[in-house]
Amino acid sequence: MKILVIGNGGREHAIAWKLGESDKVSKIYCAPGNGGTSMEHKCENINLTDNDKLLKFALENSIDLTVVGPEVYLCNGIVDLFKSHNLKIFGPSKKAATLEGSKTFAKEFMKKYGVKTAAYEAFKDSKKALEYLEKAEYPIVIKADGLAAGKGVVIAETKEEGILAINDFMVNDTFGGAGKEIIIEEFLRGVEASILSITDGNTIIPFISSKDHKTIFEDNKGPNTGGMGTVAPNPYCNESVLKAFKEDILKPTLKGIQEENLDYIGIIFFGLMICEKGVYLLEYNVRMGDPETQVVLPLMESYFIDIIEAAIEGKLSDDIVKFKNKTACCVIGSSKGYPGRYEKGELITGIDSCSEKVFIAGADSIYNKLITNGGRVLGVTALGDNLEEAREKAYKGILQVNFNGMYYRKDIGK
Structure with a gap:
């Protein structure tokens, strides 16, 4: 199979890497990709970001499957465009993507179908x-x-x-x-959890839970970022939490998707808050999270391509989606100044000799050297038999890579 992966972050590097594990996959084009995907097995970067140019490329190169990373493409209707030309593409329709594209639409959907969420008011x-x-x-x-x-x-x-x-x-x-337009919402006090899931429109199958660390500084201090690290499974997602999630959030969401005819085949990401009074839905994302993907996919025992194909064919089942009985930890290395104005153009060293998997998020490959060009530059992901072992290996790994001004939190998974 020839696959097109759209996007240029750490999430897309992890997706391309995971898809490449299967012998079914012969070639992966990353549009536009980054310095990490350019060096990944079976991958080639193509400098395309426009929907119509991506469509032309897919048609001219007989692409068997397109996988969309970022939400912007989904909200702009790339899935509808590709499907209108009989191309296989993994992601929700433009209408379904409004679950992420509009907070008001999402909250009204939750209210209509009885999804447990915080009280809110919308204002124009x-x-x-x-x-x-x-x-x-x-x-x-x-x-x-x-x-x-x-x-x-x-x-x-x-x-x-x-x-x-x-x-x-x-x-x-x-x-x-x-x-x-804005939403003003009641504040829920508790612990956040991320549950990436996959749907074929008939069923939703949750992946292993994860926990993001949003703020730039330790102890959840400082401004929010795109995510400074993740662990999976989320230590707070016990059996009772997962049961409440399925009953109060997942099931009514699936009912809404079906009754609204949303044409939803793809990833649905549930951002949860675990409170004393129950499990609440904070938001939907219509794509994989970053950096949640960097811990969830390394724990996936199944071939990702098999799961995606089952979803597109409407044949998803629990026995297709398998995860390792292990724990993963990802530590993000960011540029000096992030999440404000940050520095670029620094040489990254040590990746080839790093003991753990490094996913590139914000770096270009120039003459086979990796040069920083983003705020979140890379993530080091390690697996262990428990959280302590995964953390220890991830932190050992991030000490083996370096660029001038690299910053990382010391408390991921603590």
Whole structure:
């Protein structure tokens, strides 16, 4: 098979690497890919990012399957476009992708189908949103309705912080239209969990649970990032949590997908909050998470290509989706200054001799040398028989790679 993987992050490097494990797969084109995918077995980067050019490439090169990484392509309707030309593509339709593309649509969907989630109000008028803050209980969560690259969420501890966030989102238009409509939501106190799942539209099969570490500094301090590390399985996802998730979130979500005729074949990511009063859904993502993918796929015992094909053919079943009885830990190395203005152009060394798997997120290959070009540069993933062993190996691994100004959290999985 010839496969096209769309995207250029650590998630896409992990997807390409995992797909390449199967003998079924002969060639993987990564569009545009990164320095890591350019060096990966069976992979070749192609410098394409436009939907129509990707379609032309897929048709001219007889691509057997396209796998979409980032949400932007899905929300822009690339799946509908490829399907209209009888091309196999893995991902939800444009309509289904609105579950991530619009927070308001997602919350209304949750409410309609009885998915357990936080109480909320939606606003298109900044004055009404500001008036709502007068009677709100704090802390409170303020979310931009549209796609904001994972940065459109503020937890306001005070009314003053809420006013700043609303003005930032709605008046100053920091996110280029994504914050013209907002959600104000009750704050849930608890532990977050990520459950990536796969659906063929008839069933949803959860993958192994994971836990992201969002803030830049240890002890959950500092500004939010795209994710500074992950562990899987999530230590807080015990049997009772998973049972509540399936009953209160997964089942009603599947019912909604079917009743709304969303044409959803792909990944559905459940962002959960585990509270004293139950398990709540924070958000849907319509693609794999980054860096959750970097721990979930290394733990997958099955061939990923087999699972994707089963989903496309409507033949998903539990016996196809198997995971190793191990634990994974991924530690992210980021550029100096991230998540603010960060430095680029630094030489990365030590990857070839690293004892663990390194997934590249933000680096280019120039004359066969890896040079940083992003905020989150790489992730070192290690497997162990338990969390302590996986952590120890991941931290040993990240000490073996280096670039000037590299920063990483020391408490991933603690």
